[in-house]
Structure formats: structure tokens, C-alpha cells
Amino acid sequence: MNTQHKMYLRMITRSFFGRLSRVLIASLSIAVGAATLSGLGLIAYTVPAQMQQELRSYGANLIVVPSGADSLTDESLAEADAVVGENLGRAPYQYTNLLYNQQPISAMGTQVDNAQKVRPYWEIDGSVPTREGEILVGEKVAEQYRFAVGDTVSLSEPTREDGAAENLTVSGLLHTGGPEDDLIVMGLDTLNDFTGGASEYNLIEYSVNVNGQELTDLAKETTDEDAGMEAEVVRRVSESESGIAQTLQTLIWIVSAIICVLTLIAISATLNAVVSERAREIGLKKALGAHSKDILREFIGESVLLGIIGGAVGSAIGIWMADFISMQAFSVRIEVSWWVVPVTLVLSVIIALVGSLGPAKRISKINPVDVLGGE
Structure with missing residues (x-):
């Protein structure tokens, strides 16, 4: 790792932990979305198959x-x-x-x-x-x-x-x-x-x-x-199995899509507030020679870090939530699959990146004269 990369990571972590309250809000938003997505994904993947096993008792x-x-x-x-x-x-x-x-x-x-x-x-x-x-x-x-x-x-x-x-x-x-x-x-x-x-x-x-x-x-x-x-x-059995599984999975994917949108809005709103707070800082960096792509890269790095932290916390909560819901609602013990954590992390990072893209582009194009001049 060369000096440039070390400096880049230092800037991201300093910026990240320097605004801990905003970071916690953004991470919490991602964690809630990740927990919901991972939990519902596990339920949609596991419960219908196990319910089909239970429905085999019908004959x-x-x-x-x-x-x-x-x-x-x-x-x-x-x-x-x-x-x-x-x-x-x-x-x-x-x-x-x-x-x-x-x-x-x-x-x-x-x-x-x-x-x-x-x-x-x-x-x-x-x-x-x-x-x-x-x-x-x-x-x-x-x-x-x-x-x-x-x-x-x-x-x-x-x-x-x-x-x-x-x-x-x-x-x-x-x-x-x-x-x-x-x-x-x-x-x-x-x-x-x-x-x-x-x-x-x-x-x-x-x-x-x-x-x-x-x-x-x-x-x-x-x-x-x-x-x-x-x-x-035997239609009375097979149609019951198919109908329950399809209805449950469709409902879960609709709810998951809504959660993704709401998480995206929450992330975007939080990062917009962060951008407004950091306007003078970014203006000063550009006045000292920083390019727009450097500012954009810094925000993207922060977003990736937010996605990883929020996704990791959300994955753990989501697994527990899926097991709790499946036991309470379906009396079925959830089977945790290996893909849950990496898929949730990737989705969390993508949501964080998409949510930060608008604010990051806006702040990267800021005019240092306007900001430092008090406008």
C-alpha cells in the first residue's frame, strides 16, 4: 500500500469518525434495511420449502x-x-x-x-x-x-x-x-x-x-x-403447497422492495445533511488543489464503509429476526444458509452507494469561491 492509498484511507476514517452522530444514523438506516432484507430473504428461501415438508402430512x-x-x-x-x-x-x-x-x-x-x-x-x-x-x-x-x-x-x-x-x-x-x-x-x-x-x-x-x-x-x-x-x-394437496409458497414469497419480495426504497431515501437524506455540513471543508480542499473526482472518490469510500458496517450488523440481526418470526408464525426452525451474510453486505454497499451518489456529485462540483466567500 503506497502513501497515496494510506492518505486516502486516513481521510475516509477521519471523516467517518469525525461525524459520529451522522454516521450512526446512516449506519442504523442501513442496518435496519439489511436486517429486514436478510431476515425476509431467509424466510422466503427457507420457510416455503419447510412448509411444503409439513404439508406432506396431508397425504x-x-x-x-x-x-x-x-x-x-x-x-x-x-x-x-x-x-x-x-x-x-x-x-x-x-x-x-x-x-x-x-x-x-x-x-x-x-x-x-x-x-x-x-x-x-x-x-x-x-x-x-x-x-x-x-x-x-x-x-x-x-x-x-x-x-x-x-x-x-x-x-x-x-x-x-x-x-x-x-x-x-x-x-x-x-x-x-x-x-x-x-x-x-x-x-x-x-x-x-x-x-x-x-x-x-x-x-x-x-x-x-x-x-x-x-x-x-x-x-x-x-x-x-x-x-x-x-x-x-392430488390437486387438493399440491395446489395448497404451491399457493402458500407463491403467496408468501411474492409478499416477502414486495415488502423487501419497499424496504430497499425506504432505506435508500433515508441514506440519501442523511448524506445530504452531511454534505451541507462539510461544504466549507470540501471548498477548502478544492481551493488547495483537490479535483472533483478526488472528492467523489472520498464520498464513495465513506459510503462503502457505511454499507459494510451497516450490512454486517443488519445481517446478524436479520438472522435472529428470521428465526424468531419463523418460530412464532410458522413453528419452523430457520435454516441459515452461507450466502446470507455476503449477499446482504453486497446489497447494503450498493444501497449506500446509490444513496450517496446524488449528494456526492453535488458536493464534488461545488465552487470554492462561493463556499469560502460565505455564500
Whole structure:
């Protein structure tokens, strides 16, 4: 660093700390804007994605059904898995009718552990079936037939010629508030003991963490008429996710734009006052030989320093503010990303530079004769 650069930095710091009250006001304005921008930016970036994760508890957002009269097979399941790829949960379902004391009961076979991932709203009193021969009984079925955990239930398949019944153990009672309350739920192997055939599925559910358009494209890609399967988007879930995320992000960006403008006005007004106070000083510098570009460079340096200090303070406050708001309003813990601080610093410096540009140009063109002459 040569003597000229040292002198430039000394002039900036002396000017900066020589008017501490004005500097604090300007820094506070930038810090407030930076805190708001960094906080809202974190919320706009993090909260919608985490809210989509929370909305996955509503159930599957993509289903695969047979496109014709035939059921889906293990080959169909493997093909759909390959297309959908990474997912939060996937479960196939097979429905049939069984008999209990010659009374029809609807039964559903599935991979219970996977079904709980796709339908996390399931509540089970007791335990999940872990062995063949264990079942879950829906709440309404349990009330109708007075089933309890640990009971043995004899069920039979109505189309079997021998009419033999299978003794099954109730491992848990299922509460969903949905159609599952009218069903008996069991593993696919247990259901196949009744049907006597290979696994055939009436429905495959997926919980996929993608936005609305990506989900629609995924459904089109999964649909395969030759394989006899058709994918559909569960609109009530996917539209809720997309609508909440888009509305929240749009609102946040509008507020952020307004904050930028207000911060810019505050900076400009503060620096205008600083310029008026320093008119004689600048006039004297120009009378001693300073050029307009030197004066302009000095103000730009001060603005950059203001932006860095205000941006650093605002970033720290903004991270805390984003975490506080997200917990209070959305009950979601914010995930702080590495880009928050540098992006906030850059924006703060840009706002400080833009706000100081007008006053800096005006003071750099000042006529020393007018100022030093008392005009």
C-alpha cells in the first residue's frame, strides 16, 4: 500500500469518525434495511420449502392407478419407482372384501411401514403389524364389532370354495378420520394368503417434495398406457403447497422492495445533511488543489464503509429476526444458509452507494469561491 492509498484511507476514517452522530444514523438506516432484507430473504428461501415438508402430512400428492380394468403388478411398481425417483414415501395398496361371521368387511393390504410415511396422519392404538397374521382394525370397524387390541379375528375369503377362515390377531386400532377407519389393514403377505395369488395393486401412492409444475410433469412422465398405468396429481394437496409458497414469497419480495426504497431515501437524506455540513471543508480542499473526482472518490469510500458496517450488523440481526418470526408464525426452525451474510453486505454497499451518489456529485462540483466567500 503506497502513501497515496494510506492518505486516502486516513481521510475516509477521519471523516467517518469525525461525524459520529451522522454516521450512526446512516449506519442504523442501513442496518435496519439489511436486517429486514436478510431476515425476509431467509424466510422466503427457507420457510416455503419447510412448509411444503409439513404439508406432506396431508397425504400423498401423486397417485398411480391402473389405466384399464387390470390391476398394477410388481413390474408396474418397479417402473413407477424408476420414473418418480427420490421420494419421501411410497406405498402400494390392494383392496378386497372378506367375511367376518358371514358379514362383509372391506380389507386393505399394504406395506404398513411405508403407508405410514405416505399417510403420517395415521394414529395407531397398539402396535404396527410386524408379523404375518397381524392386522390393524379401523376405528369404525372396531366399534361395530367390538374388536380390541389382542383379540383374535376369524376372517374368510368369500370366493374360496372351502370357506376356510384364517385367525388373525388385532395388533392395533387405526384412527385416521378418513376412509381407513372403515377398513381392516394388513400386510400384503397376509392378504395374499386369502387371495391365493401374486400381489396385485389397485393404487400406488407417492409423497414427492416438488412444486406444482414439476409434479404435473412427473405425472405425465409416469403415465404409461402400454404398462397399463396412469399417474394423477392430488390437486387438493399440491395446489395448497404451491399457493402458500407463491403467496408468501411474492409478499416477502414486495415488502423487501419497499424496504430497499425506504432505506435508500433515508441514506440519501442523511448524506445530504452531511454534505451541507462539510461544504466549507470540501471548498477548502478544492481551493488547495483537490479535483472533483478526488472528492467523489472520498464520498464513495465513506459510503462503502457505511454499507459494510451497516450490512454486517443488519445481517446478524436479520438472522435472529428470521428465526424468531419463523418460530412464532410458522413453528419452523430457520435454516441459515452461507450466502446470507455476503449477499446482504453486497446489497447494503450498493444501497449506500446509490444513496450517496446524488449528494456526492453535488458536493464534488461545488465552487470554492462561493463556499469560502460565505455564500
